[in-house]
Amino acid sequence: MKKQLLVLMALLTATAAQAKINVVATLPDFGALARAVGDDKISLTVLAKPTEDPHFVDARPSFVVALREADVLIDGGAELEIGWLPPLLQNARNSKIELGQPGRVQASEGVRLMEVPATLTRAAGDVHAMGNPHFGVDPIIAKSIAAHIARAFSAVDPANAATYDANEKKFEAAINAKLQQWGATMLPFKGQHVAAYHDSWPYFAHRFGIEIDVFLEPKPGIPPSPSHLAEVIEQMKAMHIKAVIVEPYHDRKIAERVASATGAKVVEFAQYPGALPNTGTYIELIDTLVSRLAAALR
Numbered sequence: 001m002k003k004q005l006l007v008l009m010a011l012l013t014a015t016a017a018q019a020k021i022n023v024v025a026t027l028p029d030f031g032a033l034a035r036a037v038g039d040d041k042i043s044l045t046v047l048a049k050p051t052e053d054p055h056f057v058d059a060r061p062s063f064v065v066a067l068r069e070a071d072v073l074i075d076g077g078a079e080l081e082i083g084w085l086p087p088l089l090q091n092a093r094n095s096k097i098e099l100g101q102p103g104r105v106q107a108s109e110g111v112r113l114m115e116v117p118a119t120l121t122r123a124a125g126d127v128h129a130m131g132n133p134h135f136g137v138d139p140i141i142a143k144s145i146a147a148h149i150a151r152a153f154s155a156v157d158p159a160n161a162a163t164y165d166a167n168e169k170k171f172e173a174a175i176n177a178k179l180q181q182w183g184a185t186m187l188p189f190k191g192q193h194v195a196a197y198h199d200s201w202p203y204f205a206h207r208f209g210i211e212i213d214v215f216l217e218p219k220p221g222i223p224p225s226p227s228h229l230a231e232v233i234e235q236m237k238a239m240h241i242k243a244v245i246v247e248p249y250h251d252r253k254i255a256e257r258v259a260s261a262t263g264a265k266v267v268e269f270a271q272y273p274g275a276l277p278n279t280g281t282y283i284e285l286i287d288t289l290v291s292r293l294a295a296a297l298r
Contacts, residue, residue, distance in 0.1 A: 050274035067092035077106025080133035
């Protein structure tokens, strides 16, 4: 009997050691960073698809189940998911991932958000009160998010804290190694202006020394009108803009018409790993964005 009890205890210990923490990430960039830090110690669910507009994610019942079973939730914390995440959390009723708990990571913690509006009115379009929430495409900010994630994983799974810490340091070192290369690639285009469909890129622009400040949308989230596009075309001609950034969920035909009228190139961009070919990891995504934009600006 004693021997059987010892065997049972050993099995339970082994099972506990192999158990993975359940992690839910609202967006694919947070998911990619969670995977870099957690590796095989986590079971990961990412709610939004890489090609999906993060403002308007199609919430499904399976999301509630995933949130109910989560040990850690990683969200932006800057209102990007405000239209669809709060009702899911309310239905999940999981105290482990409430604000202030070790299992809740808000990626914007410590980030100085850009474009904080002075006033909020409907006339301004889809404006976020806290500032522009598309900060994940800045590799320096990504290092900070990875550090937040590592701390949360260690708090809920202290037995593997050393692994999470080592993985986070490995990711940081990989980003540091690439920053010089990315910076060198973008240096010849410092100060150049680029057009974009939506204002998703101020952090990327700031990091790599370019100006992404002409938009096909007249205001964030407002569809382009013919009169506005005519103004954009004239502005692009005057500024000699060579590239128009378009994301997977935007109307590429509109971008192509603008590019055709100005001699610019349409550049397929994405905020999230997996949305473009060969961008399964965060570093592969930034590699692709930098190389595509540099090729268009040459």
